[in-house]
Amino acid sequence: MNPGTVEKFLKLIGDSSRLKILSSIGAGEKTVSEIIGETGLPQTLVSFHLKILRDREVVVASRKGGPFVHYRLRDPSILNLLHACDAYAGKFDGSGEEAREFEWPPWKMMCRMMRRGDQ
């Protein structure tokens, strides 16, 4: 486990404006205006964050006619990570008891599970 690598990654996504943007884009595709409308964040702030997310390959941009730029998540499953963190942290910050029921699975087990399409 490389603390620097993990820190870099968690800081990349661990900002509420960015989380709003990622969540807004979701599994589909959205223009900047749509993201702005949905998040309520200022235009320049959205563009600012999108640039970083784009440079770091979390999102992918494409132009499709007009001045519109569409953004999609390069790996939509990252939303699952965010949801898991939300669920974990939500309980985690609370009683600190219910979170005991959940354990983060080992990486290899996550790999196997998604490869098998476990039902």
Place this chain on the structure above:
Amino acid sequence: MNPGTVEKFLKLIGDSSRLKILSSIGAGEKTVSEIIGETGLPQTLVSFHLKILRDREVVVASRKGGPFVHYRLRDPSILNLLHACDAYAGKFDGSGEEAREFEWPPWKMMCRMMRRGDQ
């Protein structure tokens, strides 16, 4: 997905000094001196971070004779999350291609898997 909740959680663990501390403690238990020795971080910095981690219930402290305080992770499986992030981000920052093979499993699937002790 509450951006504020997730942000708070990711910022809590998304610091390289803290990651080093969590990794040092591991699945066992360690004194502050041991953590200092293993991480190479200054004593006051370790104590500073441990206080926050303690207050936020990521670690649990106990005294066992002498001036020694032992720390353990309240939920050691969080190390699995860190390892997964490491693996994901490591590939992620690289070619951006190999990470495609891995998808973060949905929360419910993670719950089921750990409940079944899937092999």
Place this chain on the structure above:
DNA sequence: TCCTTATATGAGCCATAACTAATATTAACG
């Protein structure tokens, strides 16, 4: 070419939090 809409970018400001230095507290022993 000019205008409009959509979006991007850069510089500077400001908020946050990690870190350090100094010191306080805890536990145990002589």
Place this chain on the structure above:
DNA sequence: CGTTAATATTAGTTATGGCTCATATAAGGA
């Protein structure tokens, strides 16, 4: 009680990065 080792705490400093303002750029239509 004084001393030592281990650890915690506090105030101030510093580094980081989010955010804002002003403006630049891209695309398309008249």
